[in-house]
Amino acid sequence: WRNDFANNLKELEGRKIQIKNPIAMEGVPQYYLSYHGRNDRQINEQIARLYRQATPSALFVAPHTRAYSPPPPARPITVGFISLYFRDHSVSKMVAGLLQSLQTAKGGAGGGGFHTVLFQIGHQDAVTKTLSNFVSKVVSLQKTPLAKMQAMIAAEELDVLVVAEIGMDPHACKSRC
Helix, strand or coil: CHHHHHHHHHHHHHHCCCCCCHHHCCCCCCHHHHHHCCCCHHHHHHHHHHHHHHCHHHHCCCHHHCCCCCCCCCCCEEEEEEECCCCCCHHHHHHHHHHHHHHHCCCCCCCCCEEEEEEECCCCCHHHHHHHCCCCEEEECCCCCHHHHHHHHHHCCCCEEEECCCCCCHHHHHHCC
16 A cells, blocks of 8 residues: 555656645545554655645745744744644644643743744634633634635744644645745
8 A cells, every 4th residue: 555655646746736726635645654653754755745846835935934033032932823623622632731831931041931823724612712712812714715824824923833733634734834
């Protein structure tokens, strides 16, 4: 199965395919490879090359990161969290404690603290509302086209973006800046 998967990727690379709307894609083709207990680096690099070739819009870089320098000590470190699963899901359980801790943490050498932004892609429920109590700001990206999603994330001028479930949801990976 792994060999067929890798060979199919090579064939796709050779076709020079174009993905016009990456947000409309469903699934993450390599997700189940992690259950094989083998080194997936080569296959993941192959997939990354294919996506870079087929989806130039996914190569977006937030303008403020081009000449990035660490924030001054008195300014809070701005951390964004993005996920389709900020709802009643294990991903929310995984990040809830971290979000709570960042609320009161004295981040950085100067103790400027943290400004946290929750980027919500999926539907909202009671857990989403609870998580929103632990962050400085919530930005809904539900049903947002990729270019606008990227611009909205970039507008927050984040120091760090945490993709909470990398590999589970294609939307979060494609929208990162």
